[in-house]
Amino acid sequence: MLKNKIIQSLCVLFPIYALTGCMVGPIYQTPKMTMPTQFKALAGWKVAEPKDTEARGAWWEVYQDPILNQLEQQVQISNQNVAQYVAKYQQAAALVSSSRSGxxxxxxxxxxxxxxEKASSSSSSDRVSNSYTASIGASWxxxxxxxxxxxxxxxKASAVASQADLANATLSAQSTLAQSYFALRILDQRIDLYDYTISIYEKYCRILAEKYKEGIIAKSDLTQAEQSLYSAQASKQDLSWQRAQYEHAIAVLIGKAPATFDLAKQVHLKLYVPEVPHTVPSELLERxxxxAASERRVAAANEAIGIAIAGYFPSLSLSSSMGSSSSHFSQLFSASTAIWSLGASASQTLFDFGANKAKVVSSRAAYDETVASYKQTVLDAMQAVEDSLVKSSSLKLQLQAQQKALQASxxxxxxxxxQYDEGLIDYANVATTEATRLTSQQSILQTQSTQLQNSVALIVALGGGWHTAQ
Incomplete structure (x- = not known):
């Protein structure tokens, strides 16, 4: 009976809410931007609207490297920066449930x-009394x-923004790992090239040292060869510590201590630079x-304006309770001991000396800030794609020129x-041309490294690949 009366009271309250509920504040609309129909650097690249919920897939598989695939799969599981964003998203999702309960x-x-106990009573049995009460109440x-x-x-908007932050942090960690991995693999090849060059220089030094002892050549030829040898050894050491740092970075990205991680050298590994297509679907940038995170923060800021404006209006609370009170427990739930109440209370701020007005102004300013941030994020994304496209085309031409230079050197x-073997020139000319050839080989490898890292940057700029299947 008590439960039924409480339900009846709530049924009275719901129609009141349905009839009186309304919304104050601005209706949210996605900020509009005037955008070009295509990217300047490549025809067919279209601009569209955010669609970050589409799957990006294992975009790194385009590089056809099994070791890279294994490393990338560990980022989402073990990377501690990603784990922080997972926790932040869980907090934001919990806030949605908490606010919805209101x-x-x-x-x-x-x-x-x-x-x-009554002190005035003469009988000890009359002085002691018991009181039993049971009630169920509802407030709204x-x-x-x-x-x-x-x-x-x-x-909700903040939770979706937090979810997008998580996706962005994951994509950033994955791309950083890929770029570090490619830099390390190119360093393997560059170090191997120095090892080969050093062995050649050591052979030259031994031959020239014998010739100098026999008085066939001048000492300057020997010292020139030794200078080339020591310079190559120093350059190799410079690359060695760089490789170690990339290896440490990869370890941290997959959640391991650098001391427990080792990536074996692979000097003959063929690194595949994916070809950028001439046309791509328009929805790629949307991902x-x-x-997406920036746009959702605009939506959240818009709702904050409405919350602040609602502070100008009165608040109404309803309460209802039903229960029973008796001095005897056996009579607690009888009809004669039932008690009930139904009430309403309203509150309205009359004077706050501009406090709520300041909240509204602050909320509107915060909204304008998020709109500007959203537009800047879109512009930055456009610039990142344009930069990577231009760089991709230029690097391709640069590599072709460097390959021709290597052939010539x-x-x-x-x-x-x-000519030196025939005694026509001194060794300085040989040393110069050998150094030029080595520089050309190193430059080609460095350009290939830049190509690989730029292709990763382009994939990230497009939200995770240039194919819809990704």
């Missing part, structure tokens, strides 16, 4: 037992102006999680070695 009544049960703050609903929507080195 839309519904709060029901409480209050049983109590008291024992009292009516969302007349949409304050609570806007709070839920604000927390960027940073754009290799032929020059061959000619000068033959």
């Amino acid at each position: 839309l519904f009544p709060t029901v409480t049960a209050t049983p109590s037992v008291t024992r009292a 703050e009516l969302d007349l102006w949409g304050k609570l609903r806007r709070q839920v929507d604000e927390n 960027r999680p940073d754009i 290799t032929e020059s080195a061959r000619i000068y070695r033959n």
Whole structure:
């Protein structure tokens, strides 16, 4: 019976809420931007709207490297920066559930037992009395102006933004790992090239040292060869510590201590630079999680304006309780001992000396800030794609020129070695052409490293690949 009366009371309250509830504050609309129809650097690249919920897939598989695939799979599981964003998203999701509960009544049960003694009574049995009470109550703050609903929507938008932050942090860690991995693999090849060059220089030094002892050549030829040898050894050491740092960075990215991680050298590994297609679907840029996060923060800021505006209006709370009170427990739930109450309370701020007005102004300014941040994020994304596209085209031409330069320097080195062996020139000319050839080989490897890292940057700029299947 008690439960039925409470339900009847709540049924009275719900129609009141339905009839009086409204929303104050601005209706949210996605900020508009005037955007070009395509990227300047490559025809067919279209600009569209955010669609970050689409799957990005294992974009790193385009590089056809099994070791890279294994490392990338560990980022989402073990990377501690990603783990922080997972926890932040879980907090934001919990806030949504918490704020949503405010839309519904709060029901409480209050049983109590008291024992009292009357000092004026002559009989000890009359002096002691018991009181038993059991009640169920409900309280409900009516969302007349949409304050609570806007709070839920604000927390929802913040949760989605937090989810996009998680996706962005994951994508960033994955791309950093890929770029570090490629830099390390190119360093393996560059170090191997120095090892080969050093062995050649050591052979030259031994031959020239014998010739100098025999008085066939001048000492300057020997010292020139030794200078080339020591310079190559120093350059190799410079690359060795760089490789170690990249290896340490990869260890941290997959959640391991550098001391426990080792990536074996692979000097003959063929690194594949994916070819950028001439045309791509327009929805690729839409998948960027940073754009989605920024747009959702605009939505959250818009809801905050409505919450602040609702502070100008009165708040209404309804309460209802039903229970029973008796001095005898056996009579506690009889009809004669039943008690009930139904009430309403309203509150309205009359004077706050501009405090709520300041909140509204602050909320509107915060909204304008998020709009500007969103637009800047989109512009930055456009610039990142344009930069990577231009760089990709330029690096391709640069590599072709460097390969021609290597062919020329290799032929020059061959000619000068033959002339030196015939006694036509001194060793300085040979050393110069050998150094030029080595520099050309190192430059080609460095350009290939830049190509690989730029391709990763382009993939990230597009939100995770240039194919819809990714």
